């Protein structure tokens with residue numbers, strides 16, 4: 001395009017924007033001038049509600065009404081019509097035609113799915129396939145009602161337009177504050193496929209670091225709510241995320257997409273709520289300390305840990321058969337004698353238990369039987385004469401009923417769970433057989449933990465499973481859709497348990513095996529999850545392109561996991577080149593001065609979010625104190641953190657997962673802190689891939705051999721003194 005046509009395109013779009021804004025303002029005024037309805041008429045109430053929602057949408061679209069334009073001519077029609085695409089659809093109240101089309105609408109799918117190579121463009125409308133010719137695909141940047149940029153990514157008849165890439169790079173080059181943002185204007189084709197995949201299937205997505213997994217999952221929720229508005233409700237959708245702080249970090253995206261009320265939790269919080277605080281979970285910081293900071297943590301052996309056994313589907317089967325056996329033994333083999341001559345015999349009780357109340361979960365079955373026995377006693381008492389006699393018989397019967405009820409085994413999930421790991425003289429031989437098949441080391445470690453009145457993360461799913469077996473599900477535990485983020489840390493047991501609660505097996509399960517730093521609990525292969533669903537109801541996607549980091553950072557980070565056998569593709573960077581990765585030899589005594597200079601240097605470059613990454617939480621805490629003493633304010637991220645505030649964060653490496661920062665510095669990447677093994681390699685990979693624009697690593701005398709394996713042309717060695725001098 002020559003400069004004249006660029007100017008005229010810009011002017012045309014400016015005029016269009018002016019027109020759109022004036023229309024939206026007019027519609028908003030008209031709707032706002034309507035009095036709110038306060039009466040009892042249902043139809044009027046619905047109309048009022050619709051008016052309020054329309055006002056809300058108009059208000060939202062006023063700032064940035066659209067971000068894209070498609071010029072499309074439907075087959076067998078004359079007119080090439082321009083369609084403007086925005087985060088919110090806007091109806092022209094005057095002519096009842098769409099003024100702006102919602103990004104989730106069928107027509108908008110061409111904006112994301114049309115590559116430019118197809119002769120015929122099409123989209124799937126509710127009435128059927130609509131085909132035609134696409135003439136123009138345009139990206140439009142509007143901020144606070146001002147037109148900033150117009151980039152054409154496709155113009156029919158022109159070749160080699162690189163507008164899509166140019167626009168994506170422009171978006172990726174932006175500085176990040178403390179929140180994840182929506183990507184509606186630059187959703188890529190492979191991401192679009194996931195977002196718009198049909199509802200009733202379990203999508204399993206392996207995506208490299210920075211491929212947009214979290215972002216895509218959130219957009220998918222917004223899409224499902226739009227496309228299946230009759231079938232799904234936001235409050236019946238759930239996002240499981242790795243931490244409360246991560247939920248805070250992503251908390252702006254759904255409101256930006258106009259979606260509210262979706263449930264969000266971590267798996268432990270959600271389970272503990274359901275167990276009504278019957279048990280106490282080992283504190284996260286202790287768990288992380290054991291896993292990532294004690295020397296033995298790095299020495300392998302993760303695969304033999306109880307967590308892997310307890311997360312397996314085999315363990316779920318074992319519990320199922322334990323409970324089924326328990327069910328047969330649970331009813332006391334005793335008749336009930338209310339008083340002399342008044343007896344409910346064993347066969348009647350057995351009939352109630354195994355036939356009439358068979359469909360009730362165990363604990364409810366017990367309650368029903370006892371309630372029925374009470375009613376029976378009341379009935380029998382009616383045959384007794386004399387007030388005192390009735391009182392005496394009643395007292396005797398109640399006492400005997402209490403004793404009879406006590407002879408049931410405990411129906412507390414935790415009691416049953418503990419019994420699973422130990423047999424006593426009283427344990428029935430049928431149960432003993434099941435208990436014996438559990439590996440001895442699992443029993444030993446579990447009992448040692450339970451002795452301290454705690455449970456571990458891997459005990460959560462089994463405990464909740466037992467709870468469900470005993471008490472059934474509550475209505476509010478049913479979901480229309482569940483998202484599991486960082487799913488590589490989930491076990492097959494966890495997913496299989498959730499499956500029972502999710503209508504139509506509708507899941508979005510996403511993660512990255514290369515970031516699987518919880519090897520003692522998570523999955524090692526996505527097939528483990530897929531095999532939980534019927535073949536026709538699950539699909540697998542791979543996202544290989546990484547959008548977060550520069551080319552240099554991704555190429556460097558990929559070397560970290562060179563040695564690990566992960567069976568997944570490496571990240572492919574978008575061609576966004578930045579500064580080389582920097583490696584700095586740094587003595588302990590220089591560290592504070594260096595970090596102060598580094599922060600100043602990054603601030604000079606206008607970076608908004610920075611992370612100083614330590615190997616341990618203790619290291620992070622001590623460093624924060626020292627910097628504080630030198631008047632350098634930083635935010636500590638530890639296992640308890642609930643909010644992410646941006647700025648300069650100090651964070652142990654294993655807690656950086658899921659987050660991103662403009663600039664990252666990993667401290668002390670030397671042999672002592674990061675010995676050569678898969679866990680350390682994955683930790684370094686996670687740490688490196690958090691950086692958008694700048695990645696720095698420091699080491700003391702001997703760098704970690706994981707770092708040593710990176711070819712020298714992949715990074716720049718930095719002279720410490722230069723940075724200290726502020727150069």
Ligand SMILES: Nc1ncnc2c1ncn2[C@@H]1O[C@H](COP(=O)(O)OP(=O)(O)OP(=O)(O)O)[C@@H](O)[C@H]1O
Nearest residue numbers: 183186187188209210211212213214215547548658
């Ligand atoms: N299509 C896109 N357009 C613009 N930015 C994108 C796109 N896809 C992803 N991004 C950006 O890339 C970054 C990484 O996204 P996100 O955190 O969702 O990735 P992820 O795969 O969950 O990462 P990780 O596994 O490393 O935590 C975010 O800043 C996101 O906005």
